[in-house]
Amino acid sequence: MIISEQKPREEILEMLKGKEKVFIVGCAACATKCQTGGEDEVKEMKRELKKEGKKITGTIVLDTPCDERIVKKDLSSLSSLKNSNSLLIMACGVGLQTIGKLIDRPLIPALNPLFAGTTERIGRYYEYCSLCGDCLLDEFEGLCPLTRCAKGLLNGPCGGARDGKCEVNPAPARRSGVNDEIDCVWALIYEKTKEPLKTYYEPRDYKKILMPGRRVVR
Amino acid sequence: MSRFSERLKSKKFIITCEIFPPKGTDLTNLLKKAKALKGIVDGVNVTDSQRAIMRISPLAVCHILKEKGLEPIFQLTCRDRNRVALQSDLLGASALGIENILILSGDHPTIGDHPEAKPVYDLDPVQLLKTARTLEKGEDLAGRRLKGTPKFCLGAVANPSFEPLELQVLMMEKKVRAGAEFFQTQPIFDLRTFKDFQKKVSKLEAKVIISIFLLKSLKMAQLMDEIGLKIPKEYLKRLEKAEDPLKEGMNIAVDLIKEIKNECDGVHLMALGKEEYIPEILKRANL
Numbered sequence: 001m002i003i004s005e006q007k008p009r010e011e012i013l014e015m016l017k018g019k020e021k022v023f024i025v026g027c028a029a030c031a032t033k034c035q036t037g038g039e040d041e042v043k044e045m046k047r048e049l050k051k052e053g054k055k056i057t058g059t060i061v062l063d064t065p066c067d068e069r070i071v072k073k074d075l076s077s078l079s080s081l082k083n084s085n086s087l088l089i090m091a092c093g094v095g096l097q098t099i100g101k102l103i104d105r106p107l108i109p110a111l112n113p114l115f116a117g118t119t120e121r122i123g124r125y126y127e128y129c130s131l132c133g134d135c136l137l138d139e140f141e142g143l144c145p146l147t148r149c150a151k152g153l154l155n156g157p158c159g160g161a162r163d164g165k166c167e168v169n170p171a172p173a174r175r176s177g178v179n180d181e182i183d184c185v186w187a188l189i190y191e192k193t194k195e196p197l198k199t200y201y202e203p204r205d206y207k208k209i210l211m212p213g214r215r216v217v218r
Numbered sequence: 219m220s221r222f223s224e225r226l227k228s229k230k231f232i233i234t235c236e237i238f239p240p241k242g243t244d245l246t247n248l249l250k251k252a253k254a255l256k257g258i259v260d261g262v263n264v265t266d267s268q269r270a271i272m273r274i275s276p277l278a279v280c281h282i283l284k285e286k287g288l289e290p291i292f293q294l295t296c297r298d299r300n301r302v303a304l305q306s307d308l309l310g311a312s313a314l315g316i317e318n319i320l321i322l323s324g325d326h327p328t329i330g331d332h333p334e335a336k337p338v339y340d341l342d343p344v345q346l347l348k349t350a351r352t353l354e355k356g357e358d359l360a361g362r363r364l365k366g367t368p369k370f371c372l373g374a375v376a377n378p379s380f381e382p383l384e385l386q387v388l389m390m391e392k393k394v395r396a397g398a399e400f401f402q403t404q405p406i407f408d409l410r411t412f413k414d415f416q417k418k419v420s421k422l423e424a425k426v427i428i429s430i431f432l433l434k435s436l437k438m439a440q441l442m443d444e445i446g447l448k449i450p451k452e453y454l455k456r457l458e459k460a461e462d463p464l465k466e467g468m469n470i471a472v473d474l475i476k477e478i479k480n481e482c483d484g485v486h487l488m489a490l491g492k493e494e495y496i497p498e499i500l501k502r503a504n505l
Contacts, residue, residue: 151296151323151337155344156389158323159377159404162446168326190385197388200396203301203345203359 001030002092003117003125004037007110012088013052015108019086022054022108025075025099026061027091035122036111037061037090045090045110057084065095068102076102133208139199141192146204148185154201157186164188220317221289222261223371226400226425232484233505234291234402234427235496236263239274245282251493256288258497261318263402263486266293270330277307281314291373292316295324300340301349305358308350312368320373320402321346347372347396374398376426378406378415379447387418394424402486405431407470408448412478427484430474432492432499433457433467464492468499475503 016022024042031037039061046056058080064070075081086106089096092113100107115127130147136154137144146152150168160167161184169181189196225232237251255262262283264276280290292311299307311319321343327335341349349359356367374393380386390401401419406412406428419426433439433449436457443449453470460466475485485505487496 150326150328151339151342153323153339153342155342156392157385158343159375159380159386160325161380163381168328186385187382190382194388197385197392200344200348200392203341203349206340 001033001116001119002094003114003119003127004031004034004092004111005114006036006041006090007112009048012108012110016049016054016086016088019106019108020053020055021057021084022049022086022088023057023078023081023084023105024049024059024088025065025090025095026059027065027095028061028063029066031091031095031111032061033119034125042090045088049088057081062091062095065089065091066098068098071099071102075099081105131209132204134205136201139201140189140196143185143189143192145185145189145196148183148188150182153186154204156197157184161187219369220371222291222318223399225260226371231479231505232261232400232425232427233259233487233500234261234263234484235259235487235489235493236265236293237279237493238265238268238491239276239279241271241273243274245274245279248279249282249286252283252286252288254494254497256286258500259289259487260484261289261291263291263293263320266295266322266324267298267330268293268325270297270325270327270332270335272330272332277311277314277316280311280316284315289318290316291318291320293320293322294346295322296339296341296343296346297324297327298335298338300338301359304341304346305349305353308353308370309364309368312370313366317369318371318373319350320375321350321398322375343374344392344396347374347393347398351397371399372397373400373402375403376401376419377404378411378428379404379408383414383418390419390422390424394422398424400425400427400483402427403429405429405442405447405488406478407431407442407453407474408450409474409477411448413481416481425483427486428478428482429486429488430471432471432487432489432495433463434490434492435463435467464495468495468502471499472502475499475505479503479505 024045026037026042042059046059062070062074086108088108088110090110096107096109116129117125117127119125150166164184164187166182166184264279266276267273276293280292283290323343327337350370350372353368356364376386376390439449439454439457456466457463489496
């Protein structure tokens with residue numbers, strides 16, 4: 001799923017300056033799972049914005065704000081939108097832009113979308129997939145070096161890891177004493193198989209993930 | 219064929235060292251150091267914004283060193299250039315007569331002085347080695363013909379302190395298959411580490427040049443130990459007791475070279491700004 005975090009309140013308030021009538025949109029999918037844009041977070045946001053003197057014209061948590069059909073069905077026709085001079089979107093950038101295609105109002109992002117990741121528990125997420133358009137997981141025992149190696153090295157590790165941990169481990173995490181150091185994915189792969197160390201992998205075909213994105217039609 | 223390449227092909231002991239390009243355009247200091255190294259070493263590595271700290275282009279510095287009669291080894295990392303820029307710089311190096319290339323992934327930007335930079339790593343070092351060999355065949359990665367064909371002497375890096383060591387050795391074998399003719403290692407301080415490593419790489423079809431690091435202080439040694447480079451307690455004690463730690467660091471370097479020189483293909487001296495001491499270290503180590 002899309003892992004996200006909430007932007008700092010001050011940043012949100014700054015973006016909402018001069019916009020007094022705010023409609024809040026949450027996401028019942030990824031942002032609910034991350035506890036960044038579900039029912040509870042939307043309620044909390046409503047409370048806080050009211051305290052700041054904003055008028056909340058309405059709130060909704062869409063099943064999937066990234067689906068135009070859902071936005072059309074559940075959001076577009078809401079009359080309270082007409083009374084709003086901005087929509088605060090508590091969903092990822094895909095959700096926000098999907099809403100933007102259908103609703104002509106200023107949209108304010110309340111979240112920072114981070115990556116496609118897995119949830120160990122709330123607040124502990126790991127990026128596992130780069131959506132690269134050419135999955136090679138069968139080659140690497142289900143461990144993605146493109147995503148989970150900081151340098152995306154396909155042919156094996158650099159010399160920087162120690163004790164099985166990556167050289168780019170964030171210093172703040174070390175200082176805080178939280179043991180969330182990034183594993184060297186090549187150490188993990190090597191534990192399972194040596195084959196990828198003996199095979200040559202060609203450079204990736206990045207035209208498969210060329211910005212500005214694919215449009216798959218079928 | 220480059221002088222360094224000829225040396226690799228001979229049975230002779232290889233001596234290399236490295237100098238760091240400055241942050242800025244003033245090369246006075248660098249050229250002073252380079253002068254002291256002329257005729258003393260077989261090759262001088264010019265680092266590519268090492269530790270991800272932005273510095274003047276190593277290709278420019280290599281060119282200037284070559285003009286001064288030194289034998290440069292151009293360090294080329296995968297960190298900052300995509301495959302277009304990498305091939306372009308390889309061709310540029312060749313046109314400037316710079317054939318010796320050391321290929322490495324490059325320290326990640328997040329540990330350097332521009333942590334906001336976008337890391338590239340479009341190719342990995344194995345792919346880049348192959349790419350350089352492809353250029354030598356007269357075509358680029360896209361299969362297009364080149365007008366004028368480059369010639370390279372290619373090297374790669376390895377870390378003898380890496381655990382598990384076999385993983386590094388497998389990588390080295392892969393790099394040899396991709397075109398590496400020589401390796402320069404991370405520094406070694408511990409003879410046990412050296413011997414274990416040497417045993418595993420002796421059959422490799424490439425020259426393995428072992429790095430010797432000039433410890434300048436106890437603090438530096440402790441830092442190196444912390445990052446996993448295993449500094450023997452004896453050396454830490456010697457540095458602690460020494461009145462002049464830099465001098466003691468030189469003694470340690472000399473001792474280490476004497477210990478290993480008959481069991482390896484060559485040494486690479488990392489003096490971190492104290493390159494002027496390299497001639498003395500080599501002399502005292504009877505090289």
